[in-house]
Amino acid sequence: MRISIVYAKPGMKLAENVYKSRKVLLRAGTVLTPATINALKKRGILEIEVESEWDMQALAGGSQEVDIISEEIRLKAEQTIKDIWEEVRKGGRIHIARVKSTVETILEELSKRNYTFLKLADIRALDNYTFTHSVNVCVLALSLGIASGYTEAELLELGTGALLHDLGKVIIPGDVLNKPGPLNEEEIEIVRKHPAHGFHLLCQEPEIGINAALIPYEHHERYQGDGYPRGLRGDAIHKFAQLVAIADVYDSLTSDRSYRSKLKPYEAVEILIAMSGQGFNPKLVNLLLDNVEIYPVGCIVELNDGSLAVVTSVNKMLPIRPKVRKLVRHGESYVPSGDEMDLMENPTVFITRVISLNWMSRGGAGSQREDKAL
Numbered sequence: 500m501r502i503s504i505v506y507a508k509p510g511m512k513l514a515e516n517v518y519k520s521r522k523v524l525l526r527a528g529t530v531l532t533p534a535t536i537n538a539l540k541k542r543g544i545l546e547i548e549v550e551s552e553w554d555m556q557a558l559a560g561g562s563q564e565v566d567i568i569s570e571e572i573r574l575k576a577e578q579t580i581k582d583i584w585e586e587v588r589k590g591g592r593i594h595i596a597r598v599k600s601t602v603e604t605i606l607e608e609l610s611k612r613n614y615t616f617l618k619l620a621d622i623r624a625l626d627n628y629t630f631t632h633s634v635n636v637c638v639l640a641l642s643l644g645i646a647s648g649y650t651e652a653e654l655l656e657l658g659t660g661a662l663l664h665d666l667g668k669v670i671i672p673g674d675v676l677n678k679p680g681p682l683n684e685e686e687i688e689i690v691r692k693h694p695a696h697g698f699h700l701l702c703q704e705p706e707i708g709i710n711a712a713l714i715p716y717e718h719h720e721r722y723q724g725d726g727y728p729r730g731l732r733g734d735a736i737h738k739f740a741q742l743v744a745i746a747d748v749y750d751s752l753t754s755d756r757s758y759r760s761k762l763k764p765y766e767a768v769e770i771l772i773a774m775s776g777q778g779f780n781p782k783l784v785n786l787l788l789d790n791v792e793i794y795p796v797g798c799i800v801e802l803n804d805g806s807l808a809v810v811t812s813v814n815k816m817l818p819i820r821p822k823v824r825k826l827v828r829h830g831e832s833y834v835p836s837g838d839e840m841d842l843m844e845n846p847t848v849f850i851t852r853v854i855s856l857n858w859m860s861r862g863g864a865g866s867q868r869e870d871k872a873l
């Protein structure tokens with residue numbers, strides 16, 4: 500059974516040798532300990548093969564969320580945005596050096612990340628939506644910028660603009676900004692002023708380059724020209740703004756808002772795929788698909804025939820159709836059975852929902868179906 504290193508638990512037994520640069524790091528049969536798991540993570544090992552009869556309860560119950568940036572850096576970044584908003588609201592200047600140093604710290608942290616797929620589900624935080632959202636969009640945009648091969652200088656501009664993409668919202672009254680439910684026409688008019696206002700604010704700071712300033716201005720433009728404020732089309736929209744637009748929509752879909760509950764990453768990704776070519780540059784949607792873990796290895800899903808399966812490998816070409824193995828009950832546990840099924844080659848079989856990465860760790864907030872199933 501192949502699992503992501505993130506779900507490796509002490510007590511699991513390796514079914515195959517673990518190699519790094521053709522050298523054996525650990526031999527098959529080794530029982531994992533916290534120290535060996537840590538060592539594998541440090542060496543950049545992403546997946547391991549463990550003996551197939553693992554305890555599903557232990558796997559689900561023991562899963563833990565791993566933030567892609569540390570709590571300390573996240574809180575500092577959120578505080579930076581909060582302070583900047585307050586200062587700008589009072590008519591003060593944007594503290595650019597502080598923004599840049601925040602972006603540099605996030606970049607440094609991202610470069611230390613030892614897995615290839617972005618664990619987007621892990622960049623959640625529920626309170627302080629506006630500030631958390633700004634940090635999330637920055638982290639996601641930078642990750643996609645790294646995947647695009649941008650230079651350090653470009654990443655710094657991208658991160659700065661992403662962190663400040665919604666700064667223009669300081670002009671929106673709080674009751675409109677946080678209104679539960681749909682906005683009326685007059686309120687929509689007010690909200691739609693935030694990109695131009697953000698651009699105007701950033702343009703007053705000579706230290707911010709035009710590429711960063713264009714991000715707030717153009718992050719609500721859409722690929723086929725039906726965005727705002729200027730209705731730009733295609734590549735007339737700055738490449739950084741196109742990238743931040745995807746990060747912005749993705750993060751907003753997967754966040755709890757006062758008027759709706761959050762979508763799961765794979766649901767949000769399906770919406771982005773549906774908007775590919777219309778709202779967003781298809782190349783950038785593909786870039787996101789290449790870098791997010793929609794159904795990670797080890798994830799337990801329900802198929803449309805009602806059976807449960809575990810994801811055994813991610814299909815890079817089409818991450819929404821991974822390879823799976825069905826699960827059968829074995830005593831108190833569920834174990835994978837039969838051959839691996841490639842959902843790319845079985846178009847009538849599809850995933851209806853994710854049962855677990857972490858249903859147990861969410862305090863058993865799962866449905867009755869989950870309780871019955873596992």
Ligand SMILES: [Fe+2]
Nearest residue numbers: 664665718719
């Ligand atoms: Fe916005």
